[in-house]
Amino acid sequence: MSSSRERILAAARANKPALMSLPPPSDFGGDASLARFSEVLASIGGTVVRLAARSELAATVQQLFPAARLVASALLTPTLVVDQQTPTDVLADVDLAVLAGEFGVAENGAVWLPEAQMLHRALPTVTQHLALVLDQRQLVATMHQAYARLPAGPGGYGLFIAGPSKTADIEQSLVIGAHGARSLVVLVY
Amino acid sequence: MSYRTHASRAEAFVLDHERTSWHDETLWFVRQKRDKAVYAVPEFQELRNLASAIKDHTLSQLDFYLEQFEAAALANGVRVHWAADAAEHNAIVLDIIRARGATRVVKSKSMLTEECHLNPYLIEHGLEVIDTDLGERIIQLRDEPPSHLVLPAIHLKKEDVGETFFKHLGTAEGLTDPQQLTEAARQHLRAKFLAGEVALTGVNFAIAETGSVVVCTNEGNADLGVNLAPVHIASMGIEKLIPRLQDLGVFTRLLARSATGQPVTTYTAHYTRPAEGREMHVIIVDNGRTKQLGRPDFRASLKCIRCGACMNTCPVYRRSGGHSYDFTVPGPIGSILSPNIDLKKHSTLPFASTLCGSCTDVCPVKIDIHTQLYKWRQIVAEANGLLVAKKLGMQFMGRLLASPAAFKLSGQLARRGLRLLPHALSHNQAVNAWAIARELPEPPKQSFRDWYAQQAPTPSA
Ligand code: SF4
Numbered sequence: 001m002s003s004s005r006e007r008i009l010a011a012a013r014a015n016k017p018a019l020m021s022l023p024p025p026s027d028f029g030g031d032a033s034l035a036r037f038s039e040v041l042a043s044i045g046g047t048v049v050r051l052a053a054r055s056e057l058a059a060t061v062q063q064l065f066p067a068a069r070l071v072a073s074a075l076l077t078p079t080l081v082v083d084q085q086t087p088t089d090v091l092a093d094v095d096l097a098v099l100a101g102e103f104g105v106a107e108n109g110a111v112w113l114p115e116a117q118m119l120h121r122a123l124p125t126v127t128q129h130l131a132l133v134l135d136q137r138q139l140v141a142t143m144h145q146a147y148a149r150l151p152a153g154p155g156g157y158g159l160f161i162a163g164p165s166k167t168a169d170i171e172q173s174l175v176i177g178a179h180g181a182r183s184l185v186v187l188v189y
Numbered sequence: 190m191s192y193r194t195h196a197s198r199a200e201a202f203v204l205d206h207e208r209t210s211w212h213d214e215t216l217w218f219v220r221q222k223r224d225k226a227v228y229a230v231p232e233f234q235e236l237r238n239l240a241s242a243i244k245d246h247t248l249s250q251l252d253f254y255l256e257q258f259e260a261a262a263l264a265n266g267v268r269v270h271w272a273a274d275a276a277e278h279n280a281i282v283l284d285i286i287r288a289r290g291a292t293r294v295v296k297s298k299s300m301l302t303e304e305c306h307l308n309p310y311l312i313e314h315g316l317e318v319i320d321t322d323l324g325e326r327i328i329q330l331r332d333e334p335p336s337h338l339v340l341p342a343i344h345l346k347k348e349d350v351g352e353t354f355f356k357h358l359g360t361a362e363g364l365t366d367p368q369q370l371t372e373a374a375r376q377h378l379r380a381k382f383l384a385g386e387v388a389l390t391g392v393n394f395a396i397a398e399t400g401s402v403v404v405c406t407n408e409g410n411a412d413l414g415v416n417l418a419p420v421h422i423a424s425m426g427i428e429k430l431i432p433r434l435q436d437l438g439v440f441t442r443l444l445a446r447s448a449t450g451q452p453v454t455t456y457t458a459h460y461t462r463p464a465e466g467r468e469m470h471v472i473i474v475d476n477g478r479t480k481q482l483g484r485p486d487f488r489a490s491l492k493c494i495r496c497g498a499c500m501n502t503c504p505v506y507r508r509s510g511g512h513s514y515d516f517t518v519p520g521p522i523g524s525i526l527s528p529n530i531d532l533k534k535h536s537t538l539p540f541a542s543t544l545c546g547s548c549t550d551v552c553p554v555k556i557d558i559h560t561q562l563y564k565w566r567q568i569v570a571e572a573n574g575l576l577v578a579k580k581l582g583m584q585f586m587g588r589l590l591a592s593p594a595a596f597k598l599s600g601q602l603a604r605r606g607l608r609l610l611p612h613a614l615s616h617n618q619a620v621n622a623w624a625i626a627r628e629l630p631e632p633p634k635q636s637f638r639d640w641y642a643q644q645a646p647t648p649s650a
Contacts (some may be wrong), residue, residue, distance in 0.1 A: 015483030180409025
């Protein structure tokens with residue numbers, strides 16, 4: 001008896017329609033401005049905060065999150081050191097993660113966060129609050145341009161994050177802070 | 190064996206008028222949010238064409254892309270399994286869990302595992318399986334199936350959720366505030382995430398060239414589950430494939446806008462390689478899909494990206510509720526997928542439609558849903574699945590409408606007859622199901638044809 005793999009492939013081969021062509025990748029241009037990005041992010045529950053200079057990061061974070069006790073970050077002096085080996089019960093207590101976003105997408109407020117910037121894969125979702133730091137020159141208009149920026153693929157694990165975790169599963173009422181971060185700030189410099 | 194019809198299953202739902210109206214209006218509101226998001230993207234129709242073409246192409250090369258995906262995933266250190274049907278899929282999942290000696294499973298949303306009835310199977314085998322999507326958790330606690338593709342608990346009111354949480358999560362009696370209920374679920378599920386040993390997810394898109402699987406959520410539950418548990422098992426139907434990473438540009442622009450009117454889901458996660466010291470498995474499932482691929486009239490249904498737009502817009506779904514379909518996928522798309530699985534059991538679903546075509550208009554991958562509904566009707570009728578009353582009625586109407594003289598006569602008879610006939614007879618609910626909830630309009634005194642003949646001829650210019 002042939003394996004399921006062989007049977008599925010054989011059935012797909014036997015039952016597939018005649019070859020249809022694959023359209024080439026598309027790019028519709030569009031608005032890649034910080035104004036657009038900020039407006040869309042605000043509409044989905046996130047916030048953009050402008051830093052006059054990258055050196056203001058620590059002070060701004062302190063000002064925005066005065067109550068954050070355990071802060072994980074590679075961009076400022078952390079109060080908790082997190083790496084890929086950090087155990088779950090330690091991760092569970094993180095109040096704030098401050099991570100470097102690679103680029104932002106103006107049409108939907110998403111920020112690309114590759115694994116290399118996460119410290120631990122679970123950190124962006126297990127933290128109570130998330131701040132992503134973004135160079136404002138690193139904005140693209142649409143998801144077409146976003147994926148075009150990843151010619152080497154998405155890496156081992158990568159996330160587009162657009163706003164804070166949310167749900168509308170109870171009577172379609174929007175509630176921010178389902179399981180992931182309760183708030184999302186994008187710190188733009 | 191006889192099965193209940195869609196209409197009879199909808200009866201319980203429509204009894205509660207207030208709730209039916211709420212359901213109807215709420216889903217229509219979601220449809221309107223979709224429209225707003227769609228109109229804001231000038232190239233939206235072009236994106237639909239592209240999505241449709243990419244899916245058509247992938248299906249026409251499905252064997253090739255399956256092998257390409259497998260090779261890339263294996264090279265990434267992912268273990269790839271193949272399951273011909275639900276039973277094999279479930280057995281593979283159980284094997285992986287048992288090999289780890291694990292008992293605690295956290296699960297994010299997956300219609301495929303619903304289709305395979307994975308939860309009851311795992312629970313029977315002594316495992317704890319926790320659905321972590323809020324809506325899914327609510328219905329899991331209530332022991333109900335989902336009633337919508339993306340809004341699984343849309344049939345419930347906040348009072349129902351409050352009662353469920355009071356019973357199972359120990360929230361205060363009478364608590365109905367969505368914010369507080371969600372917070373209670375967050376605390377409850379956080380403990381489950383932190384203790385999870387195996388994380389199960391579905392797959393929104395599988396990228397053949399990179400071997401990645403992509404999972405889209407708003408809550409972040411898939412990422413939390415996967416990244417805290419040592420083992421990740423992703424279950425995907427063979428139709429989830431797309432050729433290139435770049436193609437995701439098209440689909441991520443369409444999915445959330447079509448589903449809820451959001452510009453994109455909060456989290457779009459790309460899983461390509463397991464983290465160091467961890468395991469990642471992908472199970473590729475057929476379960477009837479290659480058979481559907483072999484049906485030229487119906488294979489386009491495999492292009493579905495499960496956005497739910499067709500049900501939000503469907504006048505029948507909105508007023509009958511997801512449970513009336515008695516199939517994993519409800520609504521218009523469920524009505525064209527289900528007959529492929531069991532024609533007898535689901536024979537009334539292709540008739541649960543007005544054939545208005547609204548589903549086809551909103552479908553982001555341009556599936557000709559209402560045409561397929563019509564074609565399934567032919568097949569059901571052929572297979573003698575039609576109710577006798579409907580069949581005789583159709584034959585009678587067919588003859589009547591084919592003859593102008595008979596049509597004219599019947600009109601005269603009906604106009605006179607309906608005025609004379611007692612209501613109890615013309616609206617007899619035993620023979621005339623139509624009349625159960627409807628009234629005929631007052632019959633006009635004359636036909637259009639007579640009226641037209643009486644009009645003075647328009648002078649020709
Ligand atoms: S058939 Fe089309 S509209 Fe319906 S769920 Fe699938 S993709 Fe969405």
